[in-house]
Amino acid sequence: MRNALFALLFCFTPLHAAELTLELPGGTRTWEATTLLAHPQARDVTIQGDVTYKTTMHYRAVPLAALLEGVKADQHLQAVALDGFAAELPAAPLLSTQGARAWLAIEDPKQPWPPLGQGKPSAGPFYLVWTEPSAARIGPEQWPYQVARIRYLPAVxxxxxxxxxxxxxxxxxxxxxxxxxxxxxxxxxxxxxxxxxxxxxxxxxxxxxxxxxxxxxxxxxxxxxxxxxxxxxxxxxxxxxxxxxxxxxxxxxxxxxxxxxxxxx
Known part of the structure; x- marks a missing residue:
């Protein structure tokens, strides 16, 4: 939920595919967007009232819980975006498979998302979105976009x-x-x-x-x-x-x- 000056952008080319780094208790792994788009749990999701785009949006997304290997419900994560936005996220809602559910939306370079404004990039390449967010009172700051890294950290x-x-x-x-x-x-x-x-x-x-x-x-x-x-x-x-x-x-x-x-x- 923020407009920003984006000095650093991912480039969607074969030589430099968009990447997401996960630093978790079980180790560090880097995912390329193309790999995530082909993930066995990837599916099409519809987000009503998308917090960033202010309209209904359709994404190819993976349940975030499927990527959080070794993370426990009582732990704490942080999603860091390209512009310095750093969302503090309790792990429990991210791991939930019922009610409010977290999804990692992946921008397909062949079908790019709309820009965030005139002269601005999109919310991609990675965007944390929610289905049924009201079930867990998910706030707007829990929808980080242009995410570059998700990492396990001690509590704030x-x-x-x-x-x-x-x-x-x-x-x-x-x-x-x-x-x-x-x-x-x-x-x-x-x-x-x-x-x-x-x-x-x-x-x-x-x-x-x-x-x-x-x-x-x-x-x-x-x-x-x-x-x-x-x-x-x-x-x-x-x-x-x-x-x-x-x-x-x-x-x-x-x-x-x-x-x-x-x-x-």
């Missing part, structure tokens, strides 16, 4: 202690930390912590709760262009289906709490 709290609320923080702040991981960490860092290379840090030098007073911050999160019209703006709006008013309050509570816990990178 273990990797980035600078993101942690104070030990005495109440349950609402802790819940807000979970919302931050789900909705914000794919694009933003906080206290310099995180793997994303896409959006600005949300605490250094200033936390948005310090300069967006009243109801301006929730309004901005719901619809960034409603506060500041900027054609080059990359941040999407987050609907109530993606994050409820209660969850949004928890997220803002976490950000406000972290404004008092600045750690210079």
């Amino acid at each position: 709290a273990e990797r980035f202690p600078a993101l942690l609320p104070a030990a005495e923080a109440d349950a609402e702040v802790q819940a807000g930390f979970a919302q931050f991981q789900k909705h914000c960490l794919a694009c933003h860092r906080l206290n310099g912590a995180g793997d994303a290379q896409f959006g600005p840090d949300l605490n250094i030098p200033h936390n948005p709760t310090e300069y967006l007073a009243g109801d301006f911050l929730p309004r901005y999160i719901r619809d960034p262009q409603s506060l500041r019209r900027w054609p080059q703006g990359k941040m999407p709006g987050f609907s109530r289906e993606a994050i409820t008013d209660e969850e949004l309050g928890q997220l803002i509570g976490y950000l406000r709490h972290m404004a008092g816990r600045k750690v210079a990178p």
Whole structure:
């Protein structure tokens, strides 16, 4: 869910086929797009209301669970895109074979997908899409496109202690930390912590709760262009289906709490 400047693109030629690297507990494997298109579990899937294209889309895709050899439900994965977007993904939904189901869509160079905008490439060559996403409340940041790598990593709290609320923080702040991981960490860092290379840090030098007073911050999160019209703006709006008013309050509570816990990178 982001518009970006794509400085690096895959080239679909016999000499340089699009590749996806999987770094998993069982080892590292690189898949070429042509191999995945011929995978025995590949099938045609229809995605209603595709998060990126905003319409019904049809893809050739492989169940992501079929590629996650050795991954367990309680583990954590990260999908890294070409533009620095880094989606943090609990493994359990990715491994599910019922309800919400994750698919790796593969762009066929003979049938390329539509561009993301004028002068922009498509969402390919690899795009994580979902069937029945509402069954597990899959958020828009869990649909990474132009994916180059999927890797197993320790949980966010273990990797980035600078993101942690104070030990005495109440349950609402802790819940807000979970919302931050789900909705914000794919694009933003906080206290310099995180793997994303896409959006600005949300605490250094200033936390948005310090300069967006009243109801301006929730309004901005719901619809960034409603506060500041900027054609080059990359941040999407987050609907109530993606994050409820209660969850949004928890997220803002976490950000406000972290404004008092600045750690210079």
